[in-house]
Amino acid sequence: KAGVTQTPRYLIKTRGQQVTLSCSPISGHRSVSWYQQTPGQGLQFLFEYFSETQRNKGNFPGRFSGRQFSNSRSEMNVSTLELGDSALYLCASSFQTALNTEAFFGQGTRLTVV
């Protein structure tokens, strides 16, 4: 069974640009969560989508947005990039049933803003 797939693996963008990251969850998983990982702040929750609806949101500015498609694939968009947005962006998918809530992470997209 294929794992969580994130594309692209690496990105270099200039300040002020925007970027879109993609996440394909494990087949059958309907929940997709996004996290930002940096050396200073660790792993921070961005938002979670379930059945195309954003259910939870972390404490990030409105420049960070996302969406989920009917096939559960999710995209995350960051507009007006800042140097501080340089990070590893991880998505995680799960079944999100009462008995099965383990989150499986993708390998991440390494975003560098210059």
Added chain:
Amino acid sequence: GENVEQHPSTLSVQEGDSAVIKCTYSDSASNYFPWYKQELGKRPQLIIDIRSNVGEKKDQRIAVTLNKTAKHFSLHITETQPEDSAVYFCAASAKGGADGLTFGKGTHLIIQP
């Protein structure tokens, strides 16, 4: 919101010894506590988790304990091996599952041969 503190930030132990990593959380509504292991350049992987209706859970050399009253939980690794070297993250969620996890800052575990 939830705040998770994790200690120590770096832990060095001799191969074969035990390692203990501790976390505290602030939101008494948190009810799901997973631990993730992240090797260099790789994705975080769940190694064990515990729910608030359980005080302890074991899986071979790994165990997690939870003290709801004190709002802290710990990861115990016995008979450490070189492949245990990694960064370990604790997390907490009030939603009973993997969405909206609040992570600790991580512990870099170094196993000395």
